[in-house]
Amino acid sequence: MSRFTRTQKILMCLIGFFLALGLLFQGMRQASIGDIGYSVLSYLKYGLIDYPLTSIKNFASDFSNLWKVQEENDYLKEQLSMTENYQALYENAQREKRELQELLNMNESLSDFNIISATVIGRDVSYWNDQITLNVGSNDGIQEDMIVVNSQGVVGKVHKVQDSTCIVKLLTCEDKSNKVAVRINFQNEDTGEDAQSEETDSASRAESVEGILESYDADEGAYVVSLLDEQEVEEGMRVVTSGKGGVYPSGLFVGTVKKVESLENQLGQVIYVEPLSNFQYFDYVSVIEVN
Template sequence: MPQFFLNKKLIVLLVSIIILVALIGFSLREREQLSWPEQFLKDSTGLIQQVFHTPAQFVAGVLENLRDLQNTYEENQKLKARLDEYVKLKTEVQNLEKENAELREILDKKDSLREFSPIQATVIGRNPDRWHEMITINKGSIHGVKKNMAVITSKGLIGKVKYSNQFTSSVQLLSAMDPKNRISAKIQGEKDVFGLIEGYDKEKQMLLLKRIPYNEKIKKGSNVITSGLGGIFPAGLLIGKVEKTVTDQYGLTQTAYVKPFADFYDISNVMVANPKMEAAVSEDKKQTEGEGS
């Protein structure tokens, strides 16, 4: 009996192998149409694949979009940082170009400064409460700066030294509302016309050149320069140009509105006009002190 069951199992195994080989051979044979079990199996497998593939593809797409969004955000952050650096660099370049142009203009102007020796200085402060009146420069009495010396930029006259400390000085601008702030000036033309710069019109942002004789003919656009008659400022410093003239209420004198060549709101580099005589005395003094030591 046991031998029978062993033979039976062997027979079942052999039959199964034969059926399997037959099925394999049948499936490998080229056919124009699949059998219905194969069709059912393939359709079932395809349906299952489609059911799981669509959500899986959607999830994969969402994750891919999230990764792209993250990458885009990081790239935007880097671009913003670079843009900030570019803006900062562009601002620094513009400032350097502007300062370089100002210094070049100052250096080019040295050849024409025959009446005084220039002391170059930089603006280091401006009081907001006295914005129209005072600036502070980084040169003082130790550098040869003295009270009442004229202060100019590459464009023209801006004011005079009000106070001179050891290492810094305070400069009173022409726009200061100080009745004592007077400058002897002249209007250039076929005939020079003299007057005094007295006052500043804040609304029009123009200097007032007063005490011009009523019968003088003043042309619009004429240049106004220092006359040198005041005994403080050297002659020939550019101040501005005439925009218009008005006659006083008594008809005895005229007042010219002068548009300054220099910009009182944008001052960085200046020169203090040290008269040649004082510069020569200062130089002799330094040489004497050097020989004595």
């Protein structure tokens, strides 16, 4: 005979079922709390350690990159500035090269004279149009009243001489005692039948007119020339040294006629002659010793 009745067996099964179910829920509950605890620890570790370290590392990397970019930017700016300087130096070198080449051509045309090459080492702003200082002197054979020319023509004559330098009085000096005998060359550009029809008149007409370079007019920016003969002078005519003044040799270019004015209440003309195109800025000259 069984110790438990049918009802008791059913009750025991129910109790065992609910007990197993309770243990299962308890295990599931404990597992969930562990997961939450792990997540909390993970967030704390990320927020307090990993994220700050990562942020610091990224900031340091960004700052390093920014510093490198700044250095590269400064370097490029410096190079750009140097490029402008190099361009200026290149243009200046090209200008000096052209000036030296033109001066060499000038010297070849003056083969009958003794030529001493020189460099302008001083030009006081206060006396810009009056005088220049050259790097040659008596040790180089320089003497007073020697003629000085640049790449285009005559600029003045030696005024004072020292052992290794000399001072040149420029034609643009307003000293009225600095006179030069000049010649204005007429230019006849007629061609064809007109030139042939005027051949007789041209033969009888003078090819040039003599004059004296009296002074320099700073307001006009031109020399003042008085004519020795009454001749019709026009703008653009070339003016050269005549060689009759006893100092300047003949044929040195002085300038071109800029303007012609008639004198009021008297006969004659005032001739304004524009100096060489590069008179204000030149670095190299030749000193001519007239034999």
